[in-house]
Amino acid sequence: MNIRTLSLIILGIALVLVPFVLKGYLVFQATTIVIYAIAIMGLNILTGLNGQIALGHGAFFAMGAYLMAITLNVWELPFYVGFPIAGVACFVFGFLFGFPALRLEGVYLALATFTLAVAVPPVLKLSFLEPVTGGVMGTLVPAPTTPFGLPLGQDQWMYLLTLLFLFLMYGMAQALKSSRSGRAMMAIRDNPIAARAMGINVALYKTLAFGLSALYAGIAGCLSALVIQFISADSFTFFLSVYLIVGLVVGGAAWFPGALIGGAYIVLVPNLVETFSPPLAGSFYGLLLMVMMLIIPKGASGLIEKFFPRRPSASDTSRPAPREDGGDGPVTIGRPGR
Amino acid sequence: MASTASGATESRTPLLSIKNLCIRFGGVLALDNVNLDISPGRIVGLIGPNGAGKTTMFNCISRLYQPTSGRIEFAGEDLTTSTPQRIARLGIGRTFQNVASFDELSVLDNVRIGAHTRSTGNIVSDMLSLPNARRQERSIDETAYKFIDYLGLADVAHSTISSLSLGTRKRVEIARALAMSPRLLMLDEPAGGLTHSEVAELGRLFVKIRDDWQITILLVEHHMQLVMSVSDEVTVLNFGKNLAHGTPSQIRSNPDVIHAYLGRS
Ligand SMILES: Nc1ncnc2c1ncn2[C@@H]1O[C@H](COP(=O)(O)OP(=O)(O)OP(=O)(O)O)[C@@H](O)[C@H]1O
Numbered sequence: 001m002n003i004r005t006l007s008l009i010i011l012g013i014a015l016v017l018v019p020f021v022l023k024g025y026l027v028f029q030a031t032t033i034v035i036y037a038i039a040i041m042g043l044n045i046l047t048g049l050n051g052q053i054a055l056g057h058g059a060f061f062a063m064g065a066y067l068m069a070i071t072l073n074v075w076e077l078p079f080y081v082g083f084p085i086a087g088v089a090c091f092v093f094g095f096l097f098g099f100p101a102l103r104l105e106g107v108y109l110a111l112a113t114f115t116l117a118v119a120v121p122p123v124l125k126l127s128f129l130e131p132v133t134g135g136v137m138g139t140l141v142p143a144p145t146t147p148f149g150l151p152l153g154q155d156q157w158m159y160l161l162t163l164l165f166l167f168l169m170y171g172m173a174q175a176l177k178s179s180r181s182g183r184a185m186m187a188i189r190d191n192p193i194a195a196r197a198m199g200i201n202v203a204l205y206k207t208l209a210f211g212l213s214a215l216y217a218g219i220a221g222c223l224s225a226l227v228i229q230f231i232s233a234d235s236f237t238f239f240l241s242v243y244l245i246v247g248l249v250v251g252g253a254a255w256f257p258g259a260l261i262g263g264a265y266i267v268l269v270p271n272l273v274e275t276f277s278p279p280l281a282g283s284f285y286g287l288l289l290m291v292m293m294l295i296i297p298k299g300a301s302g303l304i305e306k307f308f309p310r311r312p313s314a315s316d317t318s319r320p321a322p323r324e325d326g327g328d329g330p331v332t333i334g335r336p337g338r
Numbered sequence: 339m340a341s342t343a344s345g346a347t348e349s350r351t352p353l354l355s356i357k358n359l360c361i362r363f364g365g366v367l368a369l370d371n372v373n374l375d376i377s378p379g380r381i382v383g384l385i386g387p388n389g390a391g392k393t394t395m396f397n398c399i400s401r402l403y404q405p406t407s408g409r410i411e412f413a414g415e416d417l418t419t420s421t422p423q424r425i426a427r428l429g430i431g432r433t434f435q436n437v438a439s440f441d442e443l444s445v446l447d448n449v450r451i452g453a454h455t456r457s458t459g460n461i462v463s464d465m466l467s468l469p470n471a472r473r474q475e476r477s478i479d480e481t482a483y484k485f486i487d488y489l490g491l492a493d494v495a496h497s498t499i500s501s502l503s504l505g506t507r508k509r510v511e512i513a514r515a516l517a518m519s520p521r522l523l524m525l526d527e528p529a530g531g532l533t534h535s536e537v538a539e540l541g542r543l544f545v546k547i548r549d550d551w552q553i554t555i556l557l558v559e560h561h562m563q564l565v566m567s568v569s570d571e572v573t574v575l576n577f578g579k580n581l582a583h584g585t586p587s588q589i590r591s592n593p594d595v596i597h598a599y600l601g602r603s
């Protein structure tokens with residue numbers, strides 16, 4: 001067992017112990033961190049594995065939260081039914097949204113998805129949707145009671161439920177990364193033209209990655225509705241989308257455990273800067289982010305990579321070093337720049 | 339190779355048949371009524387001065403470019419309206435002039451991606467590691483390691499592409515293309531930027547690939563010595579047009595070819 005696997009196992013055990021060591025509000029905060037981590041893992045798949053940038057995942061988060069509320073309040077079904085409903089709905093919605101996204105790249109895609117984040121909260125407030133969404137006032141969400149008579153407090157039970165989802169969805173993301181589908185996504189990220197020539201269906205895997213990231217955000221939304229026990233459109237402003245991206249960047253785009261660090265950053269740092277100087281909190285937040293990006297441009301994953309390299313950086317000694325002539329430029333399928 | 343090109347094409351139906359292929363980029367007619375037949379099991383050299391349209395022809399065949407007119411047939415199937423996926427599945431593998439690797443991934447993953455179309459699966463079983471996904475993964479690994487060993491890449495199998503030398507990257511691309519189990523392998527300037535001894539080794543490798551796996555090879559190369567030593571036939575493009583076709587010795591002594599090369603350089 002290598003040091004990375006060992007650290008992950010220790011981290012996993014530590015996470016399980018959290019609600020038994022911490023109390024009250026801190027458990028709630030820890031739960032929030034894990035919820036954000038789940039949503040950020042979705043972005044790890046979209047951006048880290050597939051190279052697409054989206055700024056609108058707060059919308060899918062909101063969709064998940066509302067679907068959970070509707071499952072409980074309108075359809076009066078048990079809470080665990082809410083997860084597959086929200087998961088499938090967000091996946092399908094994300095998958096479909098992925099199609100127009102196919103025509104856009106980089107900043108343009110980010111901008112297009114940003115409109116999603118901006119457009120969703122007003123829609124949720126519409127009066128004719130009030131019976132299902134609660135309109136401007138929002139709606140209460142009944143918290144599920146502790147199952148099987150387990151001796152757990154409500155906050156402990158919610159934390160452990162959330163953590164269970166984190167573990168499951170981490171496992172699935174990790175399995176994806178080392179599978180045929182995951183490699184297809186990474187091939188598209190690294191070199192879309194070569195990926196096409198290898199026979200990879202670029203459109204399919206890009207939309208799948210979009211759908212998956214929406215599913216992750218949706219599940220996170222479900223959990224947040226259950227934990228906060230109240231939802232309203234104002235809980236899902238476009239800032240939520242921005243925070244998720246911040247968390248992604250801080251944790252590192254392609255490293256799933258980094259999602260927890262990103263989640264911790266977006267939950268804890270605003271409180272931290274608030275204690276220094278409430279009026280300047282926003283400025284401090286921005287400044288801190290800028291400094292972080294300068295020190296660790298690749299996020300937490302860059303730091304880890306530096307101190308625990310995955311493999312002894314294998315120097316390629318099997319052949320004499322050839323002359324390098326222009327093999328490093330951006331890949332073009334046509335003419336070389338000679 | 340005693341048989342002449344025409345003798346060979348008469349005796350067998352061509353694996354790849356290109357008829358009156360044209361492609362226009364704005365005002366440039368990059369390919370102008372190009373014809374080419376490639377019989378199975380041959381190594382065909384495709385040469386021509388810079389800008390002659392060699393890479394463009396590859397891109398038309400692998401459907402990264404849409405030809406303006408003309409026909410491309412592979413093993414009897416018309417490719418003119420096929421998708422790149424279909425092309426890969428039919429068995430046309432290729433390498434790129436300016437090495438197009440998946441740079442953040444390991445050599446092993448690059449070659450595994452080559453086997454993408456030779457395997458099936460779906461994202462759900464992949465994410466849940468269902469038995470069918472694991473079975474598939476084992477067969478992909480088997481293919482990948484076979485070609486990693488074949489190209490002598492075992493030592494660097496776990497290295498990231500970006501840490502490798504150009505020569506090694508080029509071999510990774512060949513291994514990746516072989517993992518597609520192609521019937522036709524298109525190589526775009528595989529010797530570019532390699533040392534003398536590497537080029538000699540490459541020539542032997544091409545013949546070995548053809549003999550070991552019955553793969554037909556279409557080779558674009560500026561390294562004349564390499565092309566002339568490994569090719570059974572050579573076809574010459576100039577300004578997007580067919581200029582000549584024949585055995586290496588016929589091409590070497592063809593006055594038009596000599597003029598095209600000398601006239602430009
Ligand atoms: N995508 C494109 N857009 C516009 N023009 C193109 C494109 N691709 C190729 N061309 C033009 O087509 C012609 C043939 O180019 P091509 O790259 O096929 O030449 P080549 O024979 O591969 O040359 P080299 O030996 O330098 O690689 C050139 O005039 C080139 O400018």
Ligand SMILES: [Mg+2]
Nearest residue numbers: 334392393435
């Ligand atoms: Mg070229």
